[in-house]
Amino acid sequence: MSKIAIISQPDQGVLIDVSGCTTLREAIEQLTSTLQVSSQFWKGTSIALNLGQLELNTSQVAQILAITKGVGAFPKQVFSKSGLTRTALKDHGVPLGTGEPMGLPEIDFDRMTEHELTQDEAQEQAVIDEVTSAVVYEHDEVDLSIEKATEDDDFVTSETEEEATQEAPAVQLPPTPAVLYLRQNLRSGQTVSHKGHLVIVGDVNPGAEVMAEGDITVWGVLRGMAHAGIGGNLDAEIRALKLQPIQIRIGHAIARSPDSPRVKFASGIKFTPETARIVDGKIKITCSSID
Amino acid sequence: MSGRVIVITSGKGGVGKTTASANIGVALANTGASVALVDMDIGLRNLDILMGLENRVVYNLVDVVEERCKLRQALVKDKRIPNLSLLPAAQTRDKTAVNSDQMKKLCAELKELFEFVIVDSPAGIESGFQNAIAGAEEAIVITTPEMSAVRDADRIIGLLEARKDEIQQYRLVVNRIRPQMVKNSDMMSVEDVLEILSVKLLGVVPEDEEIITSTNRGEPVSGTDNVRSGMAFRNIARRVRGEDVPFMDLDVQNNGWMSRIVKFFSPATRV
Numbered sequence: 237m238s239k240i241a242i243i244s245q246p247d248q249g250v251l252i253d254v255s256g257c258t259t260l261r262e263a264i265e266q267l268t269s270t271l272q273v274s275s276q277f278w279k280g281t282s283i284a285l286n287l288g289q290l291e292l293n294t295s296q297v298a299q300i301l302a303i304t305k306g307v308g309a310f311p312k313q314v315f316s317k318s319g320l321t322r323t324a325l326k327d328h329g330v331p332l333g334t335g336e337p338m339g340l341p342e343i344d345f346d347r348m349t350e351h352e353l354t355q356d357e358a359q360e361q362a363v364i365d366e367v368t369s370a371v372v373y374e375h376d377e378v379d380l381s382i383e384k385a386t387e388d389d390d391f392v393t394s395e396t397e398e399e400a401t402q403e404a405p406a407v408q409l410p411p412t413p414a415v416l417y418l419r420q421n422l423r424s425g426q427t428v429s430h431k432g433h434l435v436i437v438g439d440v441n442p443g444a445e446v447m448a449e450g451d452i453t454v455w456g457v458l459r460g461m462a463h464a465g466i467g468g469n470l471d472a473e474i475r476a477l478k479l480q481p482i483q484i485r486i487g488h489a490i491a492r493s494p495d496s497p498r499v500k501f502a503s504g505i506k507f508t509p510e511t512a513r514i515v516d517g518k519i520k521i522t523c524s525s526i527d
Numbered sequence: 528m529s530g531r532v533i534v535i536t537s538g539k540g541g542v543g544k545t546t547a548s549a550n551i552g553v554a555l556a557n558t559g560a561s562v563a564l565v566d567m568d569i570g571l572r573n574l575d576i577l578m579g580l581e582n583r584v585v586y587n588l589v590d591v592v593e594e595r596c597k598l599r600q601a602l603v604k605d606k607r608i609p610n611l612s613l614l615p616a617a618q619t620r621d622k623t624a625v626n627s628d629q630m631k632k633l634c635a636e637l638k639e640l641f642e643f644v645i646v647d648s649p650a651g652i653e654s655g656f657q658n659a660i661a662g663a664e665e666a667i668v669i670t671t672p673e674m675s676a677v678r679d680a681d682r683i684i685g686l687l688e689a690r691k692d693e694i695q696q697y698r699l700v701v702n703r704i705r706p707q708m709v710k711n712s713d714m715m716s717v718e719d720v721l722e723i724l725s726v727k728l729l730g731v732v733p734e735d736e737e738i739i740t741s742t743n744r745g746e747p748v749s750g751t752d753n754v755r756s757g758m759a760f761r762n763i764a765r766r767v768r769g770e771d772v773p774f775m776d777l778d779v780q781n782n783g784w785m786s787r788i789v790k791f792f793s794p795a796t797r798v
Contacts, residue, residue, distance in 0.1 A: 421725055423685030424678050441681050441723055442674075459723070505722060 255288020260296050263287070264303065271307045283309045284333060287316040297324040415450075422446065422460065429466075442482055451475070457505065461485075475511040475524060484512050484519060491519035530561075530638040533645055533767070534663035534694075536687075538679030540650030542671045543702040546738060546747075548647035549577040550757070551667075554749040554764030555643050556611035563602065563641040565614045565633075567659040568649040569624055572616035578605065579745020580613055589617040592629045598636055607750070612641070622654055627661035634662025643767075652686060660690070666697040667729060667767075672704050672715035677723055684726055698729035700763060705734045706777045730763035732756050733777050 252270075257263040283304065292300070304311055315333035316322050322332055416430040417437075424443025428434065433450035444460035446452055451473045452464045458476035463485040465472030470487040483492050491512070509524035535548045548564060556562045566574035569589065575581040586601035591614070598614075605611040614637075617624060637644045648659035660666065666687050670680040680699070687697045701717050708714035717731055735756035741748045748757035749764070755775070762772045 423688070424681035426685055439723075439725070441678075443678050443682060 250282070251284045251286060253286040253288075254290070255286050257288075257290065260290065260292060260299070263290060264299060267300065267303045271303060271309075282312045285311045285314040286333075287314060287318070287321055289317050290321060291318045292321045292324055294324040294327045297321065297328055297330075301328060301330070416448075421456070424460075434464075440476075448472070470514050473511050473513045475509065477507040477509050478505060479510045479512065479521060486512065486514050486519055489514055489517070489519050530563075530640075530642045530644055531665060532634045532638055532663045533643065533665045533667060534648050534660050535645060535667045535669060536648035536656060536659065536683055537650065537669040537676070538652060538656075538683040539670070539676045542669050542676050543732070544650075544669050545573045545577055545647050546742070547667070547669050547700060547702065547732075547760070547763075548574060548645050549747040550749040550760035551764050551767065552611060552643075552645045553605075553608065553747045554761045555645075555767065556605070556608045557750065557761075558764060558768060559610070560642040560768070561610045561640075562643045562645065563612050563614060563637050565637070565644060565646045566616040567625075567630075567646055567655065569616045569655070570618065570621040571649065572618050574647050575603070575613060575615045576745065577742055577747060578613055580606065580615075581745075584615045587615045587617045588633070589620050589624045592625050592633065598633075598640075622649065622658070625658050627658055630658045630661040632662075652682060656683075656686075660687070660694065664693065664695055666694050667700055668697055668726070669700050669702050670720065670724075671702050672709070672717070672720055674715070677715070677720055681724055684724060698727045699724060700730045700732065701728070702732045703734045704731055704777065729766055730759060731774060731777065732759040732763075733775075 252267070254263040254266060257266055285300070285304070287300075301311070311330060313331045313333040314325050316325065325332055414431075415433040415435055416428070417435045418428065419437045421438040422428065422436065422440045422444035424441050427445040427447070428436070429447040431449050433453070434446060434448035435453045435455070436446065437455040439456040440446055440454055440458045440460040440462065442459045445463070446454075446460065447463045447466055449467050449469060449472075450464065452462050452475070454462070454474075454476035456476065457478040457480060458474070459480050459482070461483045462474045462481055464474045465487040468487055470489075472486050474481075474484050474486065481493060483490060485491070510521050511524045512519050512521045514520070535544050535551070537544050545566075545568070552562050552564045564574060564578070565588065566572050567588075568574070572587075575584055580603050583603050583606070585603075586596040588601065590596045591598050591601045602612040602614055605613065634644060634646070644662075646659050646663055649655035668680050668683055668687070670676045684697065687694050699721070701720055704717065705714055709716045717728070721728060733755050735748070735754065737748050737751075737754045738756055741751070741754075747760075748754045749760040751757050759775055762775065765772045
């Protein structure tokens with residue numbers, strides 16, 4: 237079980253949380269394996285480190301810093317609950333973090349079952365059965381032209397009411413969590429998780445996993461696993477230039493690709509942008525091209 | 528003269544790493560270069576069998592690393608090609624017998640003695656693989672045109688990419704392709720594989736029964752004429768040396784007497 241967590245924070249960069257590790261050796265092992273797997277991602281990233289209760293002296297802190305330096309990242313601040321570690325960190329000139337570091341979003345499994353109509357265990361089983369037995373996602377051609385027309389209608393009526401002469405009200409921007417923007421392909425075995433929206437310019441290969449509390453946008457082919465809306469945000473969407481995922485998950489809902497055809501050979505990728513979102517409790521895929 | 532250390536890896540087992548190592552090694556040696564083949568599959572050694580040298584093994588890689596013998600004593604000269612040598616693995620130990628630093632030191636030593644050091648990596652992503660890539664500067668990733676092999680190759684490429692400072696170049700060989708099955712859409716094509724892996728292609732080797740007989744005889748196919756897989760490996764060796772060799776035409780072979788006559792008269796560079 238991994239005892240390391242990577243959380244993206246809006247103002248502090250990426251937080252690497254090794255407070256789950258109980259010994260220095262564990263922390264070093266976890267750090268090394270995680271950072272080296274996607275070292276390109278770390279170069280030049282501003283990172284913060286949470287050492288939790290780990291008691292480290294100066295030379296042990298040096299070992300940890302060496303690993304981060306090895307992939308081109310230097311921690312901008314380090315959180316530690318141990319006095320000994322804090323002194324050692326000061327010796328190395330590393331800025332100490334104040335206050336509490338961000339924690340992992342808690343996936344509240346109890347809250348998820350509330351989304352079922354009843355808290356019946358049979359209901360839970362039904363969800364799992366559905367995933368394994370039936371094809372859960374359906375393709376739907378949403379006629380977006382109709383929606384557009386309604387918007388225009390609104391605009392027209394407001395003009396006739398001569399509200400158009402007044403200054404247009406400022407666009408209400410929803411509070412936007414930070415967006416993590418990655419410009420690389422994600423290979424099998426690589427994972428990215430982010431507390432916000434996630435944009436990947438590149439492919440997500442089978443075996444790779446992307447997770448976000450917000451939306452996931454893949455400017456490429458999504459062939460791996462994507463989980464949006466972690467933490468219960470059921471409005472989250474997953475979109476890609478080509479959706480060929482092994483599994484997609486939004487919030488607590490899981491959908492898998494149909495069993496056949498497994499792989500389409502005779503290649504020549506034809507990009508068909510699609511978005512997956514929850515409609516009536518199920519994940520539905522719609523074509524994203526506006527006619 | 529510092530040689531090139533090339534590791535041959537795949538992630539998945541059974542896709543043809545050892546076969547490729549033997550054949551590329553033999554083909555390179557036949558172009559005149561001095562080549563060392565290193566078997567890093569400690570505990571499950573096979574490279575000596577493919578080379579037909581299993582009865583000539585006295586010392587092995589672990590003996591060298593544990594300083595029970597000198598490197599030159601462990602290197603087995605090939606029975607036919609004088610500029611090709613094999614450093615066998617140990618069969619009675621396992622992959623914990625060697626660590627990355629020892630491997631780096633060994634590769635540094637071999638680099639000074641040979642123009643090419645071909646390291647045959649074991650399957651997997653754990654210490655066996657980590658040790659095999661420790662001393663290498665280039666990698667050749669082998670895959671077969673199947674989703675399982677491609678996924679494992681993708682993982683390996685991800686791990687190689689993470690070591691960009693050490694491994695400067697990695698290229699792909701698609702092994703055991705059956706052109707007829709690809710035509711019938713029963714097998715992934717090379718393009719399908721490249722679409723997922725997004726990596727430079729080094730070569731394509733067709734499925735060939737001759738590989739089985741060559742293993743039994745201990746004579747790699749790239750040393751034999753008129754074998755298609757051997758031809759493919761020879762082309763790969765030439766590309767490793769920097770030559771720009773066009774890819775073999777792997778279309779379904781017509782073996783009627785007319786086509787054989789036509790082939791007899793056509794220039795040798797066509798195949």
